[in-house]
Amino acid sequence: MTAALNLVALLGRTVLGLLRALGQVSLFAAEALSHLLRPPFFLRQFVRHFAEIAYFSLPVVALTALFTGMVLALQSYVGFARFNAESAIASVVVLSVTRELGPVLAGLMVAGRIGAAMAAEIGTMRVTDQIDALTTLSTDPMKYLVAPRLLAGTLALPLLVLVADILGVMGGFLVGVLKLGFVPQTFLDNAWDILQPMDVISGLVKAAVFGFVIALMGCWCGYASRGGAQGVGQATTRAVVSASILILALDYLLTAAFFS
Amino acid sequence: MSGSPRIRLRGLRKAFGAKQVLDGVDLDVATGRSMVVLGGSGSGKSVTVKCILGIITPDEGVIEIDGQDVAKLSRADRAAILDRTGMLFQNGALFDSLPVWENVCFKLLAQKRVSRAQARDVAAEALAQVGLAATVGELSPAELSGGMQKRVALARAIAARPDIIFFDEPTTGLDPIMGAVIDGLIVDCVKRLGATALSITHDMASARRIGDEAAMIHKGRIVWTGPAETLGRTGNAMVDQFANGEREGPIRMELRR
Incomplete structure (x- = not known):
């Protein structure tokens, strides 16, 4: 009986903890967003973080998308050849990349690269009193540290995903033409015919949401970190794990909203 | 102390969980004077300053700056007060x-x-x-x-x-000569600006150099205030034990064996 009660208590504590964290993150996000509407604006901070996300993440996102498109074409060929449906490969590649793989894989790569960096930087600022110093210098830390990162994440990831879409389809095209023997024009025609504006738009909307979530979790975990180097390390891990899980969960919800 | 104080604290209380860090701090800092708050590690010195600056919200008590209760001020008025303050953090806190x-x-x-x-x-x-x-x-x-x-x-x-400056352990981690140099710079800067200063330290040499007045905080309360030059010979057993670094006295370190 006691064991059962302990189990229920543990479950209750976990759920309450999750709800508390959800409330705290929501309030944190709302406050940060309110600073985007009220001057002063720290344009330099925005530009710095936008460049960090959009430009410096480009190589890793580009390579991920290129190889994913190539693998997708190969794997699809193996499966579709059994049913003489090889001509559908271009359609599968273009739809998979634009709707799902582009935004999700770019999101996960950026979560690992940028989410971790944001949590580590803000966490270090927290444990070395730099955030308190901002307050004493008449600068709201939410306005200076968090709001520009949220905006940069939201705007930069769609650009990365646009590049990922193009390179992912190009990867599939290269494998299709050079290895599987497709006629280039036929591959492109098949891809173009199936592609609808909504396929690309839904991917870009997902990217914007994922970019916001990555920046939010990076900032929140860093901001809430305590206890020196160990605390900063834990914050970094939490930022990447929570952003990755949220990306996958939100991907399902957004896919359901767009296509069901 | 003549006239109304520039900084006035009354009944300041703050707890973190079960630990009562501030337990009714009362302190006055007169305009243009340099006050040094002494106390051991964990006695509540830094929390007191962070409460005044609005970094930490106290559980109870009144903080007045220039006669204005900061808790009752609008966001803009509080920002205006922060505009007139400067703060030197213990570890510098440079970006x-x-x-x-x-x-x-x-x-x-x-x-x-x-x-x-x-x-x-x-x-x-x-x-x-x-x-x-x-x-x-x-x-x-x-x-x-x-x-x-x-x-x-x-x-x-x-x-x-700024016309109010806070110094948090300004000489911690520095060699004695560099500590004296920093203290000299602090005194010069405060005088040049005509500012009111509140410093917290447990460095007695530093306290005597930069303070006009001193206060001792112990277990979250101010237990003594007086001229900084008398530190070590105040007649208050607690302050004298702390100032002279004596092992025996009314302050007992909580050591686990």
């Missing part, structure tokens, strides 16, 4: 991502009181006041020694010409 000159002029740049071009000159002037060359402005904080970081942090604290 790693910015060069020294941007650190020094951070408040002025954030409030657009100077352009970026003017800021380099203003930073050079502030750095000169703390005995550093203008070329230091181009370095990053990570390239500076501990003493230089303290000086840059002091330059940042005074660059916007």
Whole structure:
């Protein structure tokens, strides 16, 4: 009986903890967003973080998308050849990349690269009193540290995903033409015919949401970190794990909203 | 102490979980005077200053600056008070991502009181006041020694010409000579600005050098106030034990064996 009660208590504590964290993150996000509407604006901070996300993440996102498109074409060929449906490969590649793989894989790569960096930087600022110093210098830390990162994440990831879409389809095209023997024009025609504006738009909307979530979790975990180097390390891990899980969960919800 | 105090604390209480850090702090700092708050580690010195600056919200009590209860002020009025204050943090708290000159002029740049071009000159002037060359402005904080970081942090604290300045353990981690240099700079800067200063320290030599008055905080309460020059011979057993670094006395260290 006691064991059962302990189990229920543990479950209750976990759920309450999750709800508390959800409330705290929501309030944190709302406050940060309110600073985007009220001057002063720290344009330099925005530009710095936008460049960090959009430009410096480009190589890793580009390579991920290129190889994913190539693998997708190969794997699809193996499966579709059994049913003489090889001509559908271009359609599968273009739809998979634009709707799902582009935004999700770019999101996960950026979560690992940028989410971790944001949590580590803000966490270090927290444990070395730099955030308190901002307050004493008449600068709201939410306005200076968090709001520009949220905006940069939201705007930069769609650009990365646009590049990922193009390179992912190009990867599939290269494998299709050079290895599987497709006629280039036929591959492109098949891809173009199936592609609808909504396929690309839904991917870009997902990217914007994922970019916001990555920046939010990076900032929140860093901001809430305590206890020196160990605390900063834990914050970094939490930022990447929570952003990755949220990306996958939100991907399902957004896919359901767009296509069901 | 004549006239109304510049900073007035009454019944300040703050607990973190079960630990009561501040247990009714009462303190007055007169205009243009330098007050040093002494106390051991964990006695509540830093929390007191963070409450005054609005970084930590006290559970109870009144904080008045220039006769205004800061808890009752609007966001804008509180910001106006912060505009007139400077703070030197124990570890400097310089921003790693910015060069020294941007650190020094951070408040002025954030409030657009100077352009970026003017800021380099203003930073050079502030750095000169703390005995550093203008070329230091181009370095990053990570390239500076501990003493230089303290000086840059002091330059940042005074660059916007505040009339209330807080110093948190200004000489901690410095060798005695550099500690004396920093204390001298603090006294010069405070006098030049005509500012009111509140410092917290457990360095007795530093306390005597920078303080006009001193107060001792123990277990979250102010247990003594008096002239800083009398530290070590105040007649208060607790203060004298602390000031003279004696093992035996009314203050018992909580050691686990």
